[in-house]
Amino acid sequence: MAAPPTVFAQILRLVPRTEFEKLARGQSLAHILRESVEVSEGVQTTKVAHALGRKLRLRLPLLNAIYSILFEGRSPREALPVFLTGAE
Numbered sequence: 001m002a003a004p005p006t007v008f009a010q011i012l013r014l015v016p017r018t019e020f021e022k023l024a025r026g027q028s029l030a031h032i033l034r035e036s037v038e039v040s041e042g043v044q045t046t047k048v049a050h051a052l053g054r055k056l057r058l059r060l061p062l063l064n065a066i067y068s069i070l071f072e073g074r075s076p077r078e079a080l081p082v083f084l085t086g087a088e
Contacts, residue, residue: 023069024076046070061085 022032033043050067053060065083068074074082 020076026075028073029070043070 019032019036023029029043046063046066047070049063050060050071053063061083065079068079068082069076
């Protein structure tokens, strides 16, 4: 039986590693997307999944943390408590 994926492995499925590293260094998502030659389907998927989760009133701490990094300007360090506690 395979070990469950790490938090960062799950994040990297949504946001390519190079883009996540740029976010971690403090670059804005808008700037990264302007400069990126890759298509980041995961960014839009995160937005849609977050909206659906809120509509269905689901508790999705990992998704909420990723959303807060991508769309609310939180740094990964600031988003970690969102993930760990499930707080918004």
